[in-house]
Amino acid sequence: MDELTAAIRARELVQRVNTNSIPVQVEPFLAVLRCELKVDNEMGPHEAGYCLSKSGKHVIVVNGKDSPERQRFTTFHEMGHIDLKLPSEHAGSPSWSYNNRSANEICCDTYAAEILLPHRFFKPLVDSADIGMAALDDLAEKFEASVTATGSRFASTTNAPCAFVVSENGMVRYTVISKALREVRAWITRGMAVPSGSSTALISNGQSVKDPQEIAADVWFNDWRRGGVLLEEARYLRNYDQTLTLLWFEDEEVPHKPSTDNNGEDGEMGLKELDGILPWPGKRRRR
Ligand SMILES: [Zn+2]
Known part of the structure; x- marks a missing residue:
């Protein structure tokens, strides 16, 4: 399945x-x-x-x-x-x-x-939220869900260029890349080391980082040639020794592709992550 x-x-x-x-x-x-x-x-x-x-x-x-x-x-x-x-x-x-x-x-x-986190109720709230950990906290409270489950679902549901990452022991273990980012082939490799100097790395090492911090997009994304600066906000979960990370482009704008770069076309990669836009089951299967 x-x-x-x-x-x-x-x-x-x-x-x-x-x-x-x-x-x-x-x-x-x-x-x-x-x-x-x-x-x-x-x-x-x-x-x-x-x-x-x-x-x-x-x-x-x-x-x-x-x-x-x-x-x-x-x-x-x-x-x-x-x-x-x-x-x-x-x-x-x-x-x-x-x-x-x-x-x-x-x-x-x-x-x-x-x-x-039913799509019907979750999606409108995601659309009206300002991206950030505060939004995840707010949604998690409304739906009585963990921040981890909410963050994962947020990235799979939002129209904005956003990614949600869970890391353990300094390694990226789980990622959800939003549709807008998948369409421009933004990719974070599971199993890679958390980038040194990132808020995620600092917070995992016990340092305090307040507010979202700017970080070059190519620090997180593989083989990324569009440049640009991401906002990164991270939180360490002591009980699980996990760090949650939200990454997004400010103003929801993905940098344009450099005109000299002719490699690869934009478009859906057919990746496995869900974008939250699923067909409702047909009426004939309804009971
Ligand atoms: Zn199970």
């Missing part, structure tokens, strides 16, 4: 449950999928949750020590395993880590984000 299919399946469920307000309530989704939710306060710190199924009934267990936002995300993630019939691949890295995350887990994350 790919992320697009997972997202479409989640939208089908959103349509069935007929969510009309935010924050999205968990209970109607549990009922439709015949799930019972249990909170386990004894679960280890690296585990977010799991599900058990018997005779068409399911029990979702979430870690009571996680924040309420994380528990909500985990609940929808586990619903993804049930609804998409994708076996868990939770062993190995901690649940929040993006290091070596398997395809099944990424699909269930996508599924969870589609339900927790």
Whole structure:
């Protein structure tokens, strides 16, 4: 299964449950999928949750020590395993880590984000927001979602040239590049070292950086020949030893391509990231 299919399946469920307000309530989704939710306060710190199924009934267990936002995300993630019939691949890295995350887990994350941050409610708020960590905090609060889930969804939804990056131990582990940036082939390699001197690197090393800082776009983007200066705002999450980064062009303007550069044409690269503009499921599949 790919992320697009997972997202479409989640939208089908959103349509069935007929969510009309935010924050999205968990209970109607549990009922439709015949799930019972249990909170386990004894679960280890690296585990977010799991599900058990018997005779068409399911029990979702979430870690009571996680924040309420994380528990909500985990609940929808586990619903993804049930609804998409994708076996868990939770062993190995901690649940929040993006290091070596398997395809099944990424699909269930996508599924969870589609339900927790429904496009219909999320997109208009993203369109009217000023890009920055403050906007992510505000949206995260409205939707009762983690800032990490919100940032990822923000970059996949916005019309602006913006990227969201999660790094761990000084390495880029996860990136979401907005559609406007993908169209001009802006790319950040997963697995690369966080650029030295960037706000992300400074904050990861315990330094304090206030406000968005300017940084040359080619410091972050691979093989970038348009020049220009990005704004970068980063935040260190101590509990997870992760750093979140937002990158964007001020005034939402991507620098023009140098006229001497004839290599490559602009256009969609057909990359896997979702742009948030998915077809709604057809009426014939509606129940
Ligand atoms: Zn999972």
